[in-house]
Amino acid sequence: MMRNGPFGFADGWFWPFHFIIPLLFLALLIAVVVWIVRYAAGWGGRLPSPERRSPGLDVLEERYARGEINRDEYLQKKRDIAG
Numbered sequence: 001m002m003r004n005g006p007f008g009f010a011d012g013w014f015w016p017f018h019f020i021i022p023l024l025f026l027a028l029l030i031a032v033v034v035w036i037v038r039y040a041a042g043w044g045g046r047l048p049s050p051e052r053r054s055p056g057l058d059v060l061e062e063r064y065a066r067g068e069i070n071r072d073e074y075l076q077k078k079r080d081i082a083g
Contacts, residue, residue, distance in 0.1 A: 054081050054082075057082075060074065060077050060078060060081065061074075
């Protein structure tokens with residue numbers, strides 16, 4: 001005759017898995033939900049790339065702000081820098 005352990009399992013060898021397997025399943029379920037939410041929100045693990053900007057454009061904007069060049073010169077030089 002088989003001796004029943006805790007929770008009615010023979011010799012009690014299975015009872016730790018009675019708790020571990022549902023916890024692993026719950027952790028997997030939570031991980032999948034988090035991944036879906038992050039993917040849907042656009043957080044796919046990619047960082048936005050910083051916009052490349054010419055240092056000459058910064059200098060040009062400073063000169064225009066100080067009034068050293070007029071609007072027409074500013075726009076022409078901006079087109080020249082941008083290519």
